[in-house]
Structures are given as C-alpha cells and as structure tokens.
Amino acid sequence: MIDDVLMAKVEALAGLRLTPEEREALRADLEKILAYFHKLQEVDTQGVPPFSPLPGQINVLREDEPEASLPPEEALRNAPDAVDGYFRVPPLFPA
C-alpha cells in the first residue's frame, strides 16, 4: 500500500532520515494503522463542513501596542549555535 516512492516522499516532507530497518518498521506500522483508519470512509460526510473548534473566533489579534519582548540573549539561550545575536545555520551551499 505504501510503496518506496511514497515512503521516501513522506520521509522527506517529515524531515526524517531513517535507517532501512526503521523505515520498514514504520512502513508496517503505517500500513496497519491506515488499514484500520480506512473505516472512516464508511461515514457519509456529504455537505458536512470541516470542524471548527471555536466557531466565530477567527483571526483573533491583540491590540497593536508596543510591549517588552525577550532580550536577544534570552531568545538565543537554547540555540545550539549562535553568533553576534543570530542563530547560525549550517551553510546552505557548501564551499
């Protein structure tokens, strides 16, 4: 049901890099779970809107008033690599 192409697509979109063993275990789990979840197709949802947890509460914004924010050093405290007040990422285009 989940072929290699689909599995690779899911893995890339999910930002994961699995070992072949992990990949096979995950594929088996997903196939089993999705086979069970297929029963949802029995429910007639013709004309039924998607659920909204808070009907009417849409685009809730706070007042546009300046307020104190985190100092940069606090915001960067958990960064594995920070320099000069910025998060540092690995080079996008290796030299």
Place this chain on the structure above:
Amino acid sequence: MRPNRRGGGIGRRAGLRIQWGNHPPCGFKSHPRHPTLGPLDLTGALRALQENKLAIETVVDELFRVIAEREPTLQAFLSLAEPEELKARARAVAHRPLRGLPIAVKDNICTLEFPTTCASRLLARYRSPYEATAVARLKAMGMVVQGKTNLDEFAMGSSTENSAFGPTRNPWDPQRVPGGSSGGSAAAVAAGEALAALGSDTGGSVRQPAALCGVVGLRPTYGLVSRYGLVAFASSLDTIGPITKSVRDAALLLSLIGGHDPRDSTSLPLPAQDYTQDLRPHLAGLKLGLPKEYVPAELGPEVRALVDRWCALAEELGAQVVSISLPLTEYALPTYYLIASAEAAANLARYDGVRYTLRIPVEGVQETIAQSRTLGFGREVKRRIALGTFALSAGYYDQYYGKAQRVRTLIAQEFAEAFTRVDLIFGPTSPTPAFGLGEKADPLSMYLSDLFTIPSALAGLPAISIPAGKVNGLPFGLQLIGPRLSEAKLLCAALALEEALS
C-alpha cells in the same frame, strides 16, 4: 527528622492529628486501602495553613519524606526542587492566597524554574525563557512549582512508557503503567509526592492517567484555560487540566488557571470564574446518559457490574439514568489520530536543529535538520509525524485529513444532540484499569485505551474522571462529560458522586 510512622506527619508540629493524603498501598500492607482521598488535599492543606495549624515548611518536609520513600521506584519527576530552596520560594509568597503551597507541573508546560524537556531527547537541555500562563497565574496566587513530571514524549502516548528518560510506574503496582501521557503528574499525586499537579489533555492525557492512578483529573472546555506556554502537540485539541486528590481541589485549580488570556488566540473571551464558590454536591434531578458504546461487551463482567453499581448510586442520589447511543464513537479513534498527528507534524516542524538545543552537525542544512530530528525524536513521535505528514500530503489530504475534520463535525453534533436530552454523559474513563509495563507494544492496542476519552476531546467538551471503585484490585475511573462550559455543573455532580463513593 523523618516521622517514623506513615501518615500523621504533617500536623505533628501543630499538635494536630491529620492523616497525610491517600497513599496507594503497594508494598505497604499496613496502610488502609482507600480508593479516594485522604483528609489532606490541597484545599485541606490551605485551610490548615490559614488557621495556623500547619507551617508551609512542614508541608514541604512531608512531601519530600514521601518523595524520598517512593520516587526511587516511581520515577514520577524529571526534575525536582531541593527542599530548602523550595521552602525559601514558598516563604517568599506565603502572604499570597495560596500561601506558598507546592504544585507539580507536567514537563511539557513551560516554567522558568526547571528545564522543559517534553520527555524528549531533543529538548533534554531546553530551558524555556518564558513561563506558561497557567503556571504564571498559580505563582501569582502564591503557589510554587516543586518539580516537573514525566510524560510520554511530547504527550504522545497513554502509558508514560514513551519517555526518553524511562517510564513512570503506577503507585498501586510498580509493575504497571500509570497511564499517560500525564503519568508522572498522576503518579505523584496518587503517591502523595505532590498535593496536586497540572497535566495536559489532548485526547485523554489528564483523565486516563488519573483513572489508572485513582485520582481526579479534569479536562476543561477547549479554550477555557490558556495554552500559552503549553508545548504544542495538537493545537485544536490541547488543553491544560488539573490532577488532584479531590473534586474540590480540581475546582480550586481550575478557578486559578482559567479565564481569557490575550497571549492565546484560541482562548475564550471569558473572565476567570470561581468554581469553588457554588461547589456543592448536586446530582438530584439531573438526567445522566450512559452511552451503550461506552460499555461494550468486551469490557468484561467486573467492569459491567461496577457500572451497574454506579447507575444504582446515581439514582439513589436523585438522578435519572437513561441509556443513550453515540453511534459515531467507533469512528472517533481514527478521526482523532489523523487530526492530532497532522497537527503534530506541523507543530513539531519547529524542531529543526537550529533553535532548540539539539543539533547533530553533519554536512548540509537539510541533512542537519533531518539527522537532528531523527536522532532527537523517539519512535512514537516519528510514527505520528509520518502519519500526519502522510494525511496532509497532496493526493491524500481529502481522503484522510479532510475526511477526519468532517467526521469530527458530526461527532460534535452527536454530542450536542445528546445534550438536548440529557444533562451529563457518564461511563468508564478507560476500558481497563492500569495495564502492565510493556503489555501494549502494538500502537493500535495502545491507542484503544483512549477510546472513551477521545470523542469528547474531539468535540472540545469538558470532562472529569473520578476514582470510582476497583477492578482487579486496581483503581477504576468514572468519567462525567458535560456540554461546553458546563464545568460548574460537572464539578457539582462529580462532588456528589465522590462523596457517595467514599
């Protein structure tokens, strides 16, 4: 100096004879088996402090006496204060209404005092630079955070076995799980290591562990308690709720943490409400619906006999019990796992090896992100991210995620329709009492333990689990579900049942 007798420690200095809480009996046969609370819950401790019959130092000492005794077995906490440091913090707020009383907090709720790890290797060293609104409100009222409790990684699980730091054990039987995902909070409260705790409930993670540990767990109406500072798992389902020794403590904590928060755009625009004010046992005249789907034949004779006893008890208390049907219950599980996993896949995309502590340094930015995530996340988290990614992906969105969102609407409508005929719905919180560690290795069989807590979570409804007898010698929970924002009614009904059951 440790009191040499179990119980009785807390009031000793004031010459008061009060018994300390409700310790599940595992290994301590001399202690009376009692399914509900001991006399000293949070509210009881607060009154004793107010009347100067108790010192806050004594409370802390007593909690840590129990912790020293039980924690090596239970492993309920991921981080814990030092007693003297906690006393200093408690004394500093002793003039406030809650008098410096300690509370345990699930480790997916941000605090300034301790790391917030979500029981994930990826966040093992994460220290939040801000604190959750619920925690800030408790602190403003004079509570102190005593420690952070164990959970299934990112709250994904029903047994607390999915913790990167090892499982928590059930205080009633250390070979069994405490439930999950708020298993550390429930075990700590049940064992008397904490007076009360905060947990989070996405599909049952407050109520199910409360049921399996024999304590009270409340899931509020979605939006009633701010999610600000609760590490996001499934944003349309996540709630923060109290885990306590008594219904009155649940009412107290909900009063402290509830009410609108401008920092959470899904917070309901309602002022905080004091649920303790009108809290009195009240079940008379109420119509209680027992869904036949919540007592399927597979539950076994012991559970069915217990449910029959609950019905008889409710009628003695003046309620009318009617059988109802919620036929969409069987679709709630797939609906929930598709929606929750899809939202988790989106929410957990932020863990990219750049902003949150863990980075596996390899060549290239994409590879760094992927390796950091793959090594940082545990197996169940990866499973759900993959499931959610699949459900949201082009070509499958309508068939899975879109379908689940529509079925969710129908489930909410089914509840709304039921509440035109009954005041509250009740049944078992979980199909079984606490199961053995390692017993549910198959993900689907684990998911099934949340069968009765998931439907109401999907509909955003409030629900409470109270200890209501034993099955196989283990605590078993009764769940009451109410319409949106019916917390006051729900708590009064729960209080009536709690009193009658004790």
